[in-house]
Amino acid sequence: MNENLPNPPQAPERTDNSALDLPLESGPAPAKDEALLERVAANDQSAMAEFFDRYGGLVYSIALRVLKDSGQAEDVMQEIFFQVWKKPESFAASRGSLGAWLAVVTRNRAVDVLRRRKPDDSVDDVVLLSNTNLASEVERSSMMEKVRQILEGLPVEQQKSVEMAFFDGLTHAEIAAKTGDPLGTVKTRIRTALISVRKAIQA
């Protein structure tokens, strides 16, 4: 079988300026993710049910946010979870947050569908550095609320740029053409917004 999902979140070398030692990294949830994936690797279908219960809402919500179509959003969700079932060992060896990785992969897949382009694994090699613990419902809800507040606190231009790039799947050139802003300005806004979110979570 071909490589299905992008590479699991292999932890790169941590840098001193990593701002992702999130407050929610402690707790038993990451171990639960791993244990769940071990059961999935053992072809335990009930483990997939638990896995879906844990992350189905998150994955579907992100896909729906991008695609604005429930059917297409479920398509993306189903494919991602199915590939988790097919290749759970990829995650078992990974470090970092499985939930965070799923969030980014889901967004990328949804954008692929939105832009009607074939998924490009080489581009989709999502390696992320995040200790965001999303295994429990409480933690997910808490983190979501916190991120929303942070994003709402950003300058409107940054919000819009991130919105168009991340959720609408537009390239920076398309955003510049749409807003009339210079390319460099768009780039700066997006990076600044991301750094701001990172620092706010870290604070």
Place this chain on the structure above:
Amino acid sequence: MTAGEHIPQEDLALYAMRSLSADESAAIRAHLDSCAECRAAVAEYSGDLALVALSVEQQAPPDGARERLLNRIAADANVPESNIVPIDAKPVNRVYSSIQWSLVAALVIFAFALMLKIGDMRIELRKQAALINQQAAQSARAQQVLDLLTSKSAQRVLLTAAQALPQPSGRAVYLASSGSLYFQCNNLGPLPAGKTYELWVIPANGAAPLPAGLFQPDATGGASVILPPLPKGVPAKAFGVTMEQAEGSATPTAPILLAGAVSGE
């Protein structure tokens, strides 16, 4: 670009977001292969993007989505791995696929139902056609009788008992051109077992009598012969009734019980 020339942070953020063009992405990807520092930066931006993704309003998966996944997984347990379509293949649209399969299933069902309906309609059509043919035949026969009885050129003959006793009598209406004959009689005596009355047309040309039908009287002695099979174009000079064996006879057997000559013959 070499590892010593790092990618601008803005571009790395856009790369993580996949918001660069294909060419730009390819160039950065080539650089990342040899630059751990830039890879780490991309990973950090990806972590940031995961946070951004969390800002979405939470929505519950559609009803049945969980079951669909579990069913697919259960089905996969018995499917060779080579049969699995990878996620990097052409994206599968479950809804469209589901709609297509549902549409195919609906069409199959509809076609099957249509075939059954067509079959039923064909049977009904055959029944109706048979009924129409039957009614047409009856109508044609009735019309022929009417034509015979109303025809001015029909020969009308009163048949009486050949003997002096007048009680049994019969009336024949005959149209030679069409070979049509209507015969009705009264007061005939009951037949012995194994016997029948037989009507005869006596051709005007002296040919042998033509058998014109077997009949048995009812309880009142009445009987009729309507449109027996007769050749066309045989003018008659007389009509007669004899008693024959139940299966009838090719030639009349004496005595002639009823006889009547065509007027003017």
